[in-house]
Amino acid sequence: MVSVLTKIFGIGNLETAEDVVQQAFIDAIRVWRLKGIPNNPSAWLFSVAKNKAIDIIRKNKFSVQYDFSEDSRILLTSEYTLATTMENLWKEELMKDDLLRMMFACCHPEISEENQITLILKTLCGFSTSEIAKSFLTSEETISKRLLRTKDFFRNKKIKLEIPSVEELKSRTHAVLGAIYLLFNEGYNSSQAEHLIRRDLIEEAKLLCKLLTENQYTQLPEVYALMALMCFHTARSDSRLTTDGEIILLPKQDRSKWNKQLIVEGNDYLNKASFGRAVTAYHVEAAIAFEHCKANTFEDTNWELILDYYQWVCVFYPSPITELNKIVAVMQVHGAEAALEEIAKITNKKKLESYYLYFSILGEIHLRINRKPEAKQYFLKALDLTQSKAERKMLMDTILMI
Amino acid sequence: MEKFMLLFRGGVNHAHNAKDSQAAIDNMQAWRTWMESMAQKGILVGAEPLKPLGKQVTGKSKKVTDGPFIEAKEMVGGYVTVSAKDINEAVEISKGCPIFDEDGKVEVRPIQSMEM
Structure with a gap:
């Protein structure tokens, strides 16, 4: 809705568009409470927004x-x-393109990559400021400032909503994919206390990516690669939690619950991703996810190959999170002591230190080399850094078992 | 580029006579198509239809009377403002107006720029 309304008011008036959407939802809550939910809620919302x-x-x-x-x-x-x-502007086939245009406007080259992603999450995916803050490992205040700055930029530069030219398309699609992947990760491992997996966000991310695969200008190899990656990950989501919402780690997951159809679908996308010469981080991460999906048991997993892949990613697309993933692979292939050496080599630890997984991995490593007091300290630190109930439960259980 | 106002008079189905018949719907569509084509060319400046009612205020005493003011076929039913090179181009633009299919007429008037 925001993208259609932005087309109507101009991107300099993004706030007006957001206000209209919010007002429409407020009306909906008021009216639906009295009269019940209409047969077609989205049509109801659209018509309120139009008026x-x-x-x-x-x-x-x-x-x-x-x-x-x-x-x-x-x-x-x-x-x-x-x-x-007004009526014509809200036709479904047009709305798809509006969304794409809006995605690209958010990823304007003069906006920093972080701000681009922030804006996409806010306007296209309906993220709250605090959810965005968690995804970026930063504070809510920083995010609010970023949003304000970007909106000012749109207003002052009079940016238009359009799909970029062929020359620009590749670099600008990169930013769009970054945002989609972040959105997906937030859904796959949510920061919200109650739900670890948020299927709504996962579906939203897949929908946005699918839009890119359907438009002839944006169906690039890396778009397909990301789509494949997301399919492989979602294929495993049913096996990640018990019926009570507790986490089941990879070694103990019931692999028969993995969604075969999604694995096949992911494989199709991965094949489509292999035209052209581009090998991106998404290609490699999709290949890693596929290795996991392919293994019939945890013990069958080809960790050597996975470690190779991670080493490649860390060289070409370094990020704190991929470093951590690599360390897990090192632990599987060369053992906990090697993993500890590897973790000592990471130079910029500042970002990692606000991330619970970092301490959770440190805890696991120390547990394996039988340094229990340290392990316990690390798990306690990890516990401080996550609000998710399921993650906390898992960490508590681990600590109690030490 | 100069600005011109096209005033629409009369017209069986135009704004003030529009009823919910197929003819009226087709007529509305024709007007919309015309407006859209002008918008695409970037010459449309503004436009509004008028209701077939109103008041008239006249004379020093500012006497108020109810409309309609004149015969329906003479009544102004709406206007469009366009930009055009000169009056001839504005006239050419006005020829696309659907009002001619419904027995109405268009008056093309240049907008006066007031010098201080």
């Missing part, structure tokens, strides 16, 4: 804040054409 948009246009036709001078937008300023033009 609100029409009101705003009528009031602000001549305001300098809104620029209606562009060809199709001028039709919104005349009562001859306002209602029908």
Whole structure:
């Protein structure tokens, strides 16, 4: 909804678009509580949003804040054409393109990569500021500032909503994919206390990526690779939690619960990803996820190959999280002591130290080399850094067993 | 580029006579198509339809009377403002107006720039 409304008001008025959406939801809560949920809730919301948009246009036709001078937008300023033009703008097939355009506007090259992703999560995926803060390992205040700055940028530079030219497409798609992957990760391992897996976010991420695979301009190899990666990960989601919502770690997961169809689907996407010469981090991570999916038991997993892949990722696309993943692979192949040496080599630990997995891995390593007091300390630190109930339960159980 | 106002008079189905018949719907569609084509060319500046009612205020005494003011076929039913090179181009633009299919007429008037 935000992307259609942004098309209507111009990206400089992103806030107006967000307000309309929020108002529509407030109306919905009020009316639905009295009258019950309508048969077609989204159509109901759309029509409320349309009417609100029409009101705003009528009031602000001549305001300098809104620029209606562009060809199709001028039709919104005349009562001859306002209602029908508004109606046409909300057609489903157009809305898909609006979403794509909005994704690319958010990923404008003059906006820093972090700010791009922040804005996508906020406007396209409906993330709250605190959820974004967790994904970035930073504070809510920082995120609010980023959002403000980006909105100012749109307003001052009068950015248009469009799909970029062929030359720009590749670099700009990269930022879009980064945001989609982050969104997916938040769904796959949520920061919210109650739910570890948030299927709504996972589906949202897959939907956005699927849109990119369907548009002839954006169906790049790395788009397919990310799609494959997400399929492989989601294939395993049913086996990751017990019916009570407790975490089951990879070695103990019931592999018969893995979704075969998603693995096949992922494999199809991975095949499509292999045209062209591009090998991106998504390609390699998809290959790693596929190795896991392929192994019939935990013991059958080809950890040597997985370690090779991670080493490759760490060289070409270094990030604290991939470092950690590599260390897990090192532990499987060369043992806990080697993993400890490896972890000592990481130079920039500042980011990692606000991340619970870092301490949880340190705990696991120390446990394996039988240094129990240290292990316990690390697990306690990890416990401090996560709000997720399931993660806390798992860490508590581990600590109690030491 | 100059600005011109096209005033629409009369027209069987235009705004003030529009009923919920197929003819009226087709008519609305025709107007919309015309407006859209002007918008695409970037010459449409503004437009509004008018209701077939209103008040008239006249004279020093500012006497108020109810409309309609004149015969329906003479009544102004709406306007469009366009930009055009000159009056001839504005006239050409006005020829695309669907009002001619419904027995109405268009008055093309240049907008005066007031010098201080």
